[in-house]
Amino acid sequence: MTTSNKHPGAPWRNFYGRIRGKGLRPAQERYLDEDLEPLSPGPVGWDVNPDRHPLDLDATFGGKAVWLEIGFGGGEHMVHQAQSNPGVGIIGCEPYMNGVAMLLGKIRDAGVTNLRVWPGDARDLMDVLPDGSIGKAFLLYPDPWPKKKHHRRRFVTDEHLEPLHRAMASGAEFRVATDIPDYVRQTLIEVPKAGFEWTAQRPADWREAWPDWLSTRYEQKALREGRVPHYLTFHRR
Numbered sequence: 001m002t003t004s005n006k007h008p009g010a011p012w013r014n015f016y017g018r019i020r021g022k023g024l025r026p027a028q029e030r031y032l033d034e035d036l037e038p039l040s041p042g043p044v045g046w047d048v049n050p051d052r053h054p055l056d057l058d059a060t061f062g063g064k065a066v067w068l069e070i071g072f073g074g075g076e077h078m079v080h081q082a083q084s085n086p087g088v089g090i091i092g093c094e095p096y097m098n099g100v101a102m103l104l105g106k107i108r109d110a111g112v113t114n115l116r117v118w119p120g121d122a123r124d125l126m127d128v129l130p131d132g133s134i135g136k137a138f139l140l141y142p143d144p145w146p147k148k149k150h151h152r153r154r155f156v157t158d159e160h161l162e163p164l165h166r167a168m169a170s171g172a173e174f175r176v177a178t179d180i181p182d183y184v185r186q187t188l189i190e191v192p193k194a195g196f197e198w199t200a201q202r203p204a205d206w207r208e209a210w211p212d213w214l215s216t217r218y219e220q221k222a223l224r225e226g227r228v229p230h231y232l233t234f235h236r237r
């Protein structure tokens with residue numbers, strides 16, 4: 001489904017996917033009303049930043065290294081990373097508002113202060129990330145888009161990888177987790193073409209999770225359904 005985003009505060013692009021699911025709980029509506037604006041990494045949307053000025057990440061995070069999580073789902077991995085790495089600032093993007101509301105609840109519970117939320121499409125966020133500003137990026141279980149005619153919507157295409165490469169610092173780590181064999185294939189072709197080096201030396205490097213990993217909701221579902229996770233680590237050249 002294509003959803004028009006032309007309302008105040010909305011990002012710039014049309015998004016293929018769900019933006020709002022079944023009813024939010026009243027507490028979640030309150031988190032969105034109260035917390036989203038203070039947790040914004042900067043001006044979001046066509047109405048407040050039509051010229052797409054770059055974000056001032058030093059002002060937002062006080063000069064800390066900045067990491068990025070793309071499509072954080074319910075936000076459990078992001079909150080875990082924020083708790084484990086208080087010296088880092090993390091920006092997460094997620095267009096699905098129910099997921100954003102879940103993350104905001106977890107941020108309240110955990111009391112972390114080093115997270116910022118972009119409630120929209122990663123492409124719109126990458127448009128306003130300064131060059132070389134991201135020290136680590138996570139793409140965890142991106143939407144598989146299984147039909148061949150939809151493969152161009154996958155994250156691992158030039159449209160996303162070029163701006164991601166530009167926004168990442170030289171040598172920065174890019175982690176991709178997926179349970180879809182054809183997604184592994186496309187990732188191992190397209191990500192190196194976009195200027196990233198796959199770091200794997202032996203099978204354990206893609207079969208075993210990262211030492212600081214926290215399994216996500218999507219991964220738990222994949223495991224229950226018998227699919228096999230792959231953990232791919234790249235360095236930006």
Ligand SMILES: C[S@@+](CC[C@H](N)C(=O)[O-])C[C@H]1O[C@@H](n2cnc3c(N)ncnc32)[C@H](O)[C@@H]1O
Binds near residue numbers: 095123
């Ligand atoms: C399969 S879910 C995985 C969620 C989470 N990472 C996990 O592992 O549980 C993929 C997520 O990516 C989000 N997503 C899809 N396209 C996106 C885009 N262009 N920018 C940011 N997030 C996106 C979806 O809304 C969805 O929440």
